[in-house]
Every structure is written in structure tokens, then in C-alpha cells.
């Protein structure tokens with residue numbers, strides 16, 4: 001019963017990966033506490049804490065831990081690469097280990113600590129069928145969607161629509177993002193990436209995230225952009241994706257798409273009881 005936890009203070013951790021920022025709630029050993037209502041309240045940068053995604057850590061059954069992801073508008077996300085790296089970071093630290101397995105809606109992911117301290121996660125294989133991404137109907141070519149600009153569709157456990165543009169820095173992301181996010185071609189809406197290729201090992205990307213808006217980085221989006229660029233023959237299998245918040249290193253391998261980058265702890269705090277445990281409609 002959620003009412004029974006109404007007077008408790010809810011501990012959380014704030015972290016970010018390249019400015020893609022997260023609230024992390026550890027619900028191991030108890031029932032899940034995050035609801036759409038709580039996710040929205042915490043996601044409010046004025047009246048709550050503010051985050052791009054909320055990650056709730058759950059007990060793993062066939063894995064070390066499980067993770068649920070929420071967007072700041074209270075919707076769920078099937079994948080979140082940067083939050084996965086952040087949580088992997090603290091879980092590996094606490095257990096004095098250099099690897100961890102994580103069950104997500106997307107499947108079983110594995111993460112590891114590299115010698116330079118960066119955290120690497122295998123985000124799994126991209127979805128390549130229209131109904132797995134998902135799209136609303138079959139298309140003849142995932143790399144030439146029937147939308148202006150002929151973007152690519154990539155599923156990384158969540159949907160991505162990748163536009164190849166002349167100059168990602170001159171795209172009005174706030175203007176173009178929302179209409180693509182909600183285009184009927186994407187029955188569950190989509191994340192939207194604008195990408196230009198610098199050379200075969202480097203691309204520049206800016207992102208509009210489903211359920212959140214502009215963010216400084218998007219890990220699954222960086223994977224999707226690399227997959228789309230690779231499918232088009234524009235890059236090698238290892239590439240640095242230059243995001244507004246910094247670089248992510250992506251390597252497309254037979255076993256999945258590896259994503260590597262920095263993670264940072266910001267603060268730990270407790271949420272006032274008045275913020276949560278209230279009705280969810």
C-alpha cells in the first residue's frame with residue numbers, strides 16, 4: 001500500500017552522464033515506489049528536483065540489478081544508456097567489482113569499468129524490424145523513412161529517428177523535434193536525432209528526447225545515430241559521437257552496441273514526504 005510509506009522520506013541520488021541528468025531511486029529490497037505522478041513531480045525543475053530521466057533500481061532475478069526508466073513527463077522509457085552507465089558506476093563501486101549485469105525492459109545488459117575509469121555498457125543489438133522499433137506500418141527502407149529529410153529509424157529498446165543534416169548545430173531542434181516525436185509513423189512517439197558526419201570516426205549529434213525535450217546527451221540516441229550512419233556506409237564500426245554535453249564512444253560489435261563515456265555523482269538527498277505518496281489519479 002503506497003499510503004503506508006507516505007510519511008517516509010525518499011532517498012535519491014542525482015547523477016549525470018555528459019549533462020544527461022538523472023534522479024536515481026534505489027528500491028532494492030522493497031516494492032517499487034515510482035508512479036507516473038511521482039515521476040512528473042520529481043521531474044519538475046521548479047517544484048521538484050528536475051531530471052531528464054528517473055531510474056529506479058530494482059532487485060535483479062537473473063541479473064545483479066534491474067532498472068526501470070521514466071521520462072520527466074511521467075512516461076516510461078524502455079532504454080536509457082547514460083542512466084544505465086551511471087547506475088552501473090555506483091553499483092560496481094559499492095560491490096568493488098568491474099562488471100555488472102542489468103535487466104531492463106530492453107533485455108539483459110552488461111556494463112563494465114574500463115582502466116581509465118569510464119563506464120561502458122553493451123546496449124544490445126539494434127532492432128531492425130519496423131514493428132520492433134516500433135513504426136506504425138512497414139516501410140520499404142528503414143534508412144529512407146517517408147518523412148521530409150528521409151531519416152533513418154533505429155530501435156535501441158526505444159525508438160529513434162535519425163536525420164542526417166549538413167550542420168547539426170544550425171538545426172532548430174526545439175522547432176523540429178516535437179513534430180517528429182509525435183508523427184503518426186511512430187505509434188509510441190520517438191526520440192529525434194540530428195547528425196552530421198565529421199569523418200569516418202567522428203559524428204556530431206544533437207537530440208530531442210521523447211518525453212523530455214532537448215537534452216545535452218542521449219546514450220541510446222548516440223548508439224542509434226552510429227548504427228544509422230554505419231548502415232549508410234558513412235562511418236567505421238567505432239565512432240566518437242560529439243554531443244552538446246561531451247563525447248560518447250560507440251562501438252558496433254557482433255554482440256551489441258557498446259557505449260562508453262563519463263559519469264558523475266552530483267548529490268544525495270531525501271525527498272520530503274509531501275512530495276510523494278499522494279494519489280495518482
Ligand SMILES: N[C@H](CCC[C@H](N)C(=O)O)C(=O)O
Nearest residue numbers: 077080081082158218219220
Ligand atoms: N537519455 C537516454 C535516452 C532516454 C530516452 C527516452 N527519452 C525515451 O523515451 O526513449 C539515454 O541516455 O539513452
